[in-house]
Amino acid sequence: MNFVMPDFYPAAAEIFVAGMSLLLLVIELFAGKKKGFGFVVTLIALAGAAVITYTTADGQVSVTFSNLYISDLFGSFLKLLVYVAVAVMLVYSRDYLRVRGLDKTEYYLLVIYATLGMMVMISANHFLTIYLGLELLSLSLYTLVALDRDSSRATEAAMKYFVLGALASGLLLYGMSMVYGATGSLEISAVAQALAHGVVNKTVLVFGLVFLVSGLAFKLGVVPFHMWVPDVYHGAPTAMTLFVASAPKLAAFAMAIRLLVNGLFELAGDWQQMLMIMAVLSIALGNLAAIAQTNIKRMLAYSGISHMGFMLLGLTTGVVAGDRQFALNAYSSAMFYAVSYVVMSLASFGMVLLLSRAGFEAEKLEDFKGLNQRSPWFAALMMMVMLSMAGVPFFVGFFAKFSVLQAVVAAGYVWLAVLAVFFSLIGAFYYLRVVKLMYFDKPTDHAPITASLDMRVLLSANGLAVAALGLAPQALMSLCAFTLLRSL
Amino acid sequence: MTAYPLLSLAIWLPILGGVLVLATGSDRNAAQARVLALSAALLSFLITIPLYAQFDTAKSAMQFVELSPWIPRFNINYYLGVDGISVLFILLNSFITITVVLAGWKVIQTKVAQYMAAFLIMSGLMNGIFASLDGVLFYVFFEASLIPLYLAIGIWGGPNRVYAAIKFFLYTLAGSLLMLIALLYLFMESGGSFNILDWHALKLGMDAQKLLFLAFLAAFAVKVPMWPVHTWLPDAHVEAPTGGSVVLAAIALKLGAYGFLRFSLPIAPDASHELAWLVIGMSLIAVVYIGFVALAQTDMKKLVAYSSIAHMGFVTLGFFIFNPLGMEGALVQMISHGFVSAAMFLCIGVMYDRVHSRNIADYGGVVNSMPKFAAFFMLFSMANAGLPATSGFVGEFMVVLGAVQFNFWTAFAGATTLILGAAYTLWMYKRVVFGDVGNHHVQEMDDINSREFLFLGLLAVCVLAMGLYPFPVTEVMHASVTDLLKHVAAGKL
Numbered sequence: 001m002n003f004v005m006p007d008f009y010p011a012a013a014e015i016f017v018a019g020m021s022l023l024l025l026v027i028e029l030f031a032g033k034k035k036g037f038g039f040v041v042t043l044i045a046l047a048g049a050a051v052i053t054y055t056t057a058d059g060q061v062s063v064t065f066s067n068l069y070i071s072d073l074f075g076s077f078l079k080l081l082v083y084v085a086v087a088v089m090l091v092y093s094r095d096y097l098r099v100r101g102l103d104k105t106e107y108y109l110l111v112i113y114a115t116l117g118m119m120v121m122i123s124a125n126h127f128l129t130i131y132l133g134l135e136l137l138s139l140s141l142y143t144l145v146a147l148d149r150d151s152s153r154a155t156e157a158a159m160k161y162f163v164l165g166a167l168a169s170g171l172l173l174y175g176m177s178m179v180y181g182a183t184g185s186l187e188i189s190a191v192a193q194a195l196a197h198g199v200v201n202k203t204v205l206v207f208g209l210v211f212l213v214s215g216l217a218f219k220l221g222v223v224p225f226h227m228w229v230p231d232v233y234h235g236a237p238t239a240m241t242l243f244v245a246s247a248p249k250l251a252a253f254a255m256a257i258r259l260l261v262n263g264l265f266e267l268a269g270d271w272q273q274m275l276m277i278m279a280v281l282s283i284a285l286g287n288l289a290a291i292a293q294t295n296i297k298r299m300l301a302y303s304g305i306s307h308m309g310f311m312l313l314g315l316t317t318g319v320v321a322g323d324r325q326f327a328l329n330a331y332s333s334a335m336f337y338a339v340s341y342v343v344m345s346l347a348s349f350g351m352v353l354l355l356s357r358a359g360f361e362a363e364k365l366e367d368f369k370g371l372n373q374r375s376p377w378f379a380a381l382m383m384m385v386m387l388s389m390a391g392v393p394f395f396v397g398f399f400a401k402f403s404v405l406q407a408v409v410a411a412g413y414v415w416l417a418v419l420a421v422f423f424s425l426i427g428a429f430y431y432l433r434v435v436k437l438m439y440f441d442k443p444t445d446h447a448p449i450t451a452s453l454d455m456r457v458l459l460s461a462n463g464l465a466v467a468a469l470g471l472a473p474q475a476l477m478s479l480c481a482f483t484l485l486r487s488l
Numbered sequence: 489m490t491a492y493p494l495l496s497l498a499i500w501l502p503i504l505g506g507v508l509v510l511a512t513g514s515d516r517n518a519a520q521a522r523v524l525a526l527s528a529a530l531l532s533f534l535i536t537i538p539l540y541a542q543f544d545t546a547k548s549a550m551q552f553v554e555l556s557p558w559i560p561r562f563n564i565n566y567y568l569g570v571d572g573i574s575v576l577f578i579l580l581n582s583f584i585t586i587t588v589v590l591a592g593w594k595v596i597q598t599k600v601a602q603y604m605a606a607f608l609i610m611s612g613l614m615n616g617i618f619a620s621l622d623g624v625l626f627y628v629f630f631e632a633s634l635i636p637l638y639l640a641i642g643i644w645g646g647p648n649r650v651y652a653a654i655k656f657f658l659y660t661l662a663g664s665l666l667m668l669i670a671l672l673y674l675f676m677e678s679g680g681s682f683n684i685l686d687w688h689a690l691k692l693g694m695d696a697q698k699l700l701f702l703a704f705l706a707a708f709a710v711k712v713p714m715w716p717v718h719t720w721l722p723d724a725h726v727e728a729p730t731g732g733s734v735v736l737a738a739i740a741l742k743l744g745a746y747g748f749l750r751f752s753l754p755i756a757p758d759a760s761h762e763l764a765w766l767v768i769g770m771s772l773i774a775v776v777y778i779g780f781v782a783l784a785q786t787d788m789k790k791l792v793a794y795s796s797i798a799h800m801g802f803v804t805l806g807f808f809i810f811n812p813l814g815m816e817g818a819l820v821q822m823i824s825h826g827f828v829s830a831a832m833f834l835c836i837g838v839m840y841d842r843v844h845s846r847n848i849a850d851y852g853g854v855v856n857s858m859p860k861f862a863a864f865f866m867l868f869s870m871a872n873a874g875l876p877a878t879s880g881f882v883g884e885f886m887v888v889l890g891a892v893q894f895n896f897w898t899a900f901a902g903a904t905t906l907i908l909g910a911a912y913t914l915w916m917y918k919r920v921v922f923g924d925v926g927n928h929h930v931q932e933m934d935d936i937n938s939r940e941f942l943f944l945g946l947l948a949v950c951v952l953a954m955g956l957y958p959f960p961v962t963e964v965m966h967a968s969v970t971d972l973l974k975h976v977a978a979g980k981l
Binding site: 372376387392393394398399402403405406409410414417418421422424425428429432433435436439440473474477478481 | 560624627628634649650657661665672
């Protein structure tokens with residue numbers, strides 16, 4: 001047997017992160033009771049991975065491990081964003097975890113593994129690689145949600161997440177097997193080629209596609225596969241909610257691009273219809289249900305559903321009547337939306353963490369009452385984030401909605417844009433309610449805000465990023481378009 | 489032309505001033521915040537004077553143009569410029585901001601810095617709306633200006649402020665979101681341009697024009713506000729602090745009317761002719777029906793709010809009869825209403841600060857305790873009723889003359905405003921100011937102090953000057969209005 005050493009270079013960052021997880025295990029063995037190293041090691045792992053990813057991103061598309069793995073600009077860019085999101089998440093969560101005794105080494109290990117899972121998903125060039133990455137991410141997340149063993153609410157959330165997640169993974173695998181049956185390959189580019197040239201059994205293929213899209217929709221948390229989202233967001237400790245609601249959305253977006261665009265582009269007409277229905281339902285249900293919530297984590301969960309629906313709208317407009325000239329515009333708008341959402345999501349859950357303290361979870365909407373009197377600065381930041389989510393300019397959320405709507409109108413679906421706009425108007429109400437609570441009501445809680453300096457600084461930077469990206473969205477927009485162009 | 493980017497300064501100076509007030513001010517050094525805010529407002533107004541002084545009245549094209557790319561990805565530009573229609577509103581807005589700062593000087597005692605900052609930032613954003621020549625830039629300013637007003641109503645407003653603030657925000661957002669779709673549609677149709685002037689020249693079919701017209705109508709009718717989407721305005725006015733009411737009436741309402749001139753008429757001229765009956769009908773209902781509604785009010789602020797709706801109905805009527813007299817009259821009416829409604833709300837604010845009531849029934853015989861104030865209030869009430877020699881008369885008279893050329897019965901219905909306006913305004917004035925002293929609260933009212941004298945006096949000068957010699961105003965707008973009407977008459981089909 002002829003064994004050829006694979007090229008490890010394109011996967012250097014992943015290998016480094018995996019190595020750091022082992023290092024963390026070893027340190028844990030010898031460190032004894034000393035605390036705080038998990039945080040540092042994880043940040044070093046992320047920083048190192050960022051350096052490696054940045055230096056290896058040379059604009060070339062390179063595949064390795066028998067075409068299982070791909071390294072391209074799209075992947076590198078998303079990975080860098082994932083590192084940043086995870087690092088920000090770690091800083092926000094540190095105090096929260098410490099006072100609750102959750103800052104164990106297990107937590108940091110699971111975060112590293114989840115990050116590794118996301119990196120694998122982003123760089124997958126093969127259906128099985130996608131699946132591997134997804135499972136690595138998902139299993140880590142299930143465990144993270146359940147990390148607070150004494151909380152029955154968190155355990156219940158983790159259980160729900162796990163059962164439904166396992167079901168979704170099953171659907172995904174089933175769909176993959178069908179695609180394999182129809183095309184004879186699981187490699188993404190080979191599938192694309194088989195679809196473009198070969199004679200394939202369309203019935204089996206579309207049948208498989210339905211399962212693939214269902215699995216994907218579950219991971220994104222869009223209607224009708226959204227049931228887990230409010231319960232998990234609500235039940236999980238806020239630090240874990242922050243994690244679930246941020247970086248994994250980027251990975252799920254990458255998965256959508258790899259599966260649907262890189263792999264099954266020939267079937268765009270079919271999956272666009274499915275996504276469109278899911279998108280409209282998500283925007284409608286997410287915005288309507290969010291109004292009724294009294295818990296801000298639940299409210300943000302429903303708002304997240306509607307945001308993912310909006311992001312899907314961007315994906316549904318790539319191919320119009322067989323014409324592909326809209327593809328780049330559409331997909332880059334969706335990508336911009338996903339990135340903007342992660343920035344806003346980090347800031348909003350970060351604000352919940354900021355107000356939480358020992359024995360007190362600031363997860364009720366009322367806990368935000370009178371924030372303007374307690375801290376005008378953070379009230380202003382939270383207002384910017386809320387208005388940004390509502391799609392009011394000059395904030396990044398507006399340009400996210402703008403670019404998606406632009407793609408929708410350009411594809412000729414004016415009615416769809418009107419529908420989306422109508423429901424975002426309904427959405428504006430509950431975001432405005434948060435602003436109302438912070439600014440118009442008297443505070444019920446007078447405890448001073450006691451967050452560490454690094455969290456304050458980072459949260460401020462995050463809030464300002466929402467405004468800055470709204471004032472100058474060009475750089476991020478063109479980066480999204482540029483990196484996508486190379487992988488289309 | 490100067491080398492300075494005057495329009496950018498007019499936009500960003502007040503905004504930066506507001507941020508500075510916000511950053512340095514707290515309730516411990518409220519005086520400092522007030523002084524800083526006033527200097528920022530004065531400076532911002534001074535900046536706008538060259539806009540008028542150096543304005544070339546012979547040209548109808550855009551002047552003081554600034555153009556630089558903002559978001560090349562979608563060909564969105566930071567494109568500013570003013571013509572004879574928009575330049576006056578920038579001056580008006582910057583001027584009104586000074587009176588707002590003065591009016592809130594003593595009354596606002598909590599979160600002074602935030603109050604002043606909100607109005608300064610709003611002033612900059614409003615200037616941005618009038619100066620934008622790029623569709624997205626316009627939209628961004630248009631939407632963003634909702635935020636400070638939302639906060640102003642919600643934080644410093646009356647008892648029902650939360651309801652009023654949210655209603656105000658959602659109503660206006662509802663209209664403008666449809667406009668966003670219209671902008672995106674135009675972007676696509678024009679082959680990738682957000683330049684409003686490109687859109688003016690863009691050929692469009694009748695169906696597309698009608699849909700665009702209706703989308704713009706949704707946005708601007710809510711903002712004007714036209715009957716039947718006016719219901720947010722009385723609520724917002726009643727609950728807003730005096731400064732909020734002043735900005736709302738003097739500037740925010742003008743945005744809708746301005747939108748008709750910048751978007752609806754030039755982009756969809758044929759649809760504008762085709763659907764003029766709709767707008768004229770809505771305007772006449774506003775003039776007549778809302779006039780009667782105003783007559784029935786017992787709350788002074790509500791009364792002036794309804795009178796604003798009626799006056800704005802007159803403005804939209806003037807636009808859609810498509811002759812120079814009507815359009816120029818409507819523009820004069822807009823400016824005049826900016827002064828008069830601001831003054832009316834300030835007068836009510838002056839009384840409210842002393843008695844803490846807006847009910848007409850709680851007053852009576854104010855002239856006995858506040859003679860100087862009664863004189864000012866008299867002048868502004870007369871202007872609101874459209875008495876000759878005040879600015880209110882000029883615009884209304886021109887629109888009525890224009891309407892006669894268009895259709896006699898339209899003019900007839902519109903002209904009832906002169907009777908109705910006199911009826912509700914002067915009747916209110918009589919009940920509040922004349923007669924016996926109503927109660928001991930009125931007895932104890934102090935006459936206006938020098939600060940109040942200053943801002944009422946300034947407005948009185950403006951109202952009289954415009955009433956006696958409106959030429960400097962009409963001269964500026966004449967070329968642009970003529971050009972616009974020519975463009976609308978030519979059509980696009």
